[in-house]
Amino acid sequence: MRTKRVMSAIAVAAIAGLVVSACGSGGDDAGSGSQELNLGLGEPKNLVPPNVGESEGGEVTRLVYSGLYTYNNDGSLKPVIAEGQPTSTDNKVWTIKLKSGWTFQNGEAIDANTFKKAWDYTVYGPNANSGSYFFNKITGFADTQSGADPDGDGPQKGAEPKAKELSGVKVVDPTTIQITLDTPWVVFPALLGYTAFYPTADACRAQIEACNEAPIGNGPFKFVGKWEHKTSIKLEKWSDYKGEQPSYQKLNFTIFTGSNNSQWAPFEAGSLDIAAPTPDKYESAKQKYGDRMIEADSPSTWSLGFPSYDNIYKDPKVRQAFSLAVDRQGIIDAIFTGRGKPLATFIPTMIPGYTEGTCATYCKTDPAAAKALLDSSTWPKGKKVELWINSGGTGEKILKAIGDQLAKNLGVEYEMKNIEWNDFLQKKQDHKLTGPFFTGWQPDYADSENYMGPLYYSGAKDGSDNDFGYYNADFQKLMDEGNAAPTIAEAHAKYTAAEKILTETLPVAPLYTGRTSTVIGDKIDFKSVDRNPILGGIDFVKIKLK
Structure with missing residues (x-):
């Protein structure tokens, strides 16, 4: 199972618990024989596939929808609606065969044209879908984008696109x-399991706002009623699903927001079924739950992001100084009792293409070098640092x-800016944060x-996840060369060279990766729990209840 993504600081407990958002239970007798x-x-930002770009929305979407592929535990593609793997002779033209007989939960049939219509809707500029950039290497993408925006209010207000369809997507026949x-791009097939490539029903696209509140999916679960914002999302098994069926009937999400986000107490009280203990509860949880705690290295990365679009943070020396002033191991020891790994790269160790020690120069603690760099930079003397975070969770700590480390090692004062997750995401995307942020x-x-x-890639506000306003021509050239490489090995060599530019210019200061500690409640058959070791997360469809 895979999920994208930009993660909330509420999910930072994942370093001591469950990756992404699915958390929840067990009191010792949490409902034997229950089918729920x-x-x-956390509160999702959106539930329509082309607009799902963060952990909470992704958790729900991948249960309600199914795409061409999902991902195996080694990160490779696992066919769902697709019949076999994508094929190509040149890494430029890719062919995908589909299975027959799939439908949406409203009865609409799913065939090759369904995917084309969904993807055309995703990329059409006036629709302003945040996931459209995942299609940007497909021929004709540029023609579907809105023109210049004379008012500066976003691409949806610009000139009409030249085309409404992707010329690079062709329906050869219904399957x-x-x-x-x-x-050519050798990595392209890996994208096809991502949520932006999921199909959407005609009825959903016709009333997109209503579909966001009560999705018309094609996955193993369907909505019960509507999304109760900041309260709950209730799902039930869809008996006509053509893929792997869950063995239980209902899946209920309780939504936690703001400072009221700790799911450990509800777990211990028996109202949730899987949970990540908070760092201060880790030792007691390990003793109490023993073998029902799953511990594993996490593929998630946590960093201090810099608003490179802000004149104050455009100087790489400022970013380098801040990075050298942070004691990564000290944070891991103090907050996570040592359960985590300082990042000296932009890539976690388990991900294909990882190269050791690429950020050895600036991803370490050196207060003297940090102070010297800041003094020689364009940093305004006496300026107070504004640090941005979404409220609630371990991320605030x-x-x-x-x-505190910036104050001690650089002599700068700081102020915390705490706002709700959706507001935080929007300000990041709109380039309106006025200081470093936890990401x-x-x-x-x-x-x-x-x-x-x-x-x-690209410093423009183009719908991508470049929330930093970062742009470097040499980095982009190397990424382009990697994308065009004929083999994965050659692509990774170019990507590593591109990563080394990031480690010098630091759009973010890499901080750490985590080690997850997830407790499975007694209501669940422990042998049925399947966690993806590379992409993280538990496969809730495979879970069996006692």
């Missing part, structure tokens, strides 16, 4: 799709610890490119 699984969740890229990333697919391309 109860989980915790065959052909995708043509502008240039981490950012405060960073602020996390969970991969969409298992390749080093995914930790760089979506995040740092």
Whole structure:
């Protein structure tokens, strides 16, 4: 199972618990014989596939929808609606065969044309879908984008696009799709399991706001009623699903927001079924639950992001100084009792394309060098640092610890800016944060490119996850060369060279990766729990209840 993504600071407990958002239970007698699984969740930003770009929305969407592929535990593609793997002779033209007989939960049939219509809707500029950039290497993408925006209010207000359809997507027959890229890209098939490529029903696109509140999916679960914002999302098994069926009937998400986000107490009280203990409860949880705690290295990365679009943070020396002033191991020891790994790269160790020690120069603690760099930079003397975070969760403690270290090692004062998750996301995307911010990333697919391309390619507000306003021509050239490489090995060599530019210019200061500690409640058959070791997360469809 995979989830994208930009992660909330509420999910930072994942370093001591469950990756992403699915959390939740067990009191010792949490409902034997129940046909309901109860989980915790942060408030999603969106539930329509082309607009799902963060951990909470992704958790729900991948249960309600199914795409061409999902991901195996090694990160490789696992066919769902697709019949076999994508094929190509040149890495430029890709052909995908589909299975027959799939439908949406409203009865609409799913065939090759369904995917084309969904993807055309996703990329059409006036629709302003945040996931459209995942199609940007498909021929004709540029023609579907809105023109210049004279008012500066976003692409949806610009000139009409030249085209409404992707010319690079062809329906060969009802069970065959052909995708043509502008240039060869050996990594492209890995994207096809991501939520932006999920199909959407005609009825959903016709009333997109209503579909966001009560999705018309095609996955193993369907909505019961509507999304009760900041309260709950209730799902039930869809008996007509053509893929793997869950063995239980209902899946309930309780939504936690703001400072009221700890799911450990509800777990211990028996109202949730899987949970990540908070760092201060880790030792007692390990003793109490023993073998029912799953511990594993996490593919998520956590960093201090810099608003490179702000004149104050454009100087790389400022970013380098801040990075050298942070004691990564000290934060891990103090907040996570040593359970985590300082990042000296932009890529976690388990991800294909990882190269050791690429950020050895600036991803360490050196207060003297940090102070010297800041003094020689354009940093205004006496300026107070504004540190941004979404309210609630362990992330607040981490950012405060960073602020204390900046004050101690650089002699700068700081102020915390705490806002709700959706507001925080919007300000990040709109480039309106006025100082460094705590940011996390969970991969969409298992390749080093995914930790760089979506995040740092192009400094424009183009719908990508480049929330930093970062732009470097040499970095982009190397990424382009990697994308065009004929083999994965050659692509990774170029991506590593691109990563080394990031480690010098630091759009973010890499901080750490975590070690997850997830407790499975007694209501669940422990042998049925399947966690993806590369992309993180538990496969809730496979879970069996006692």
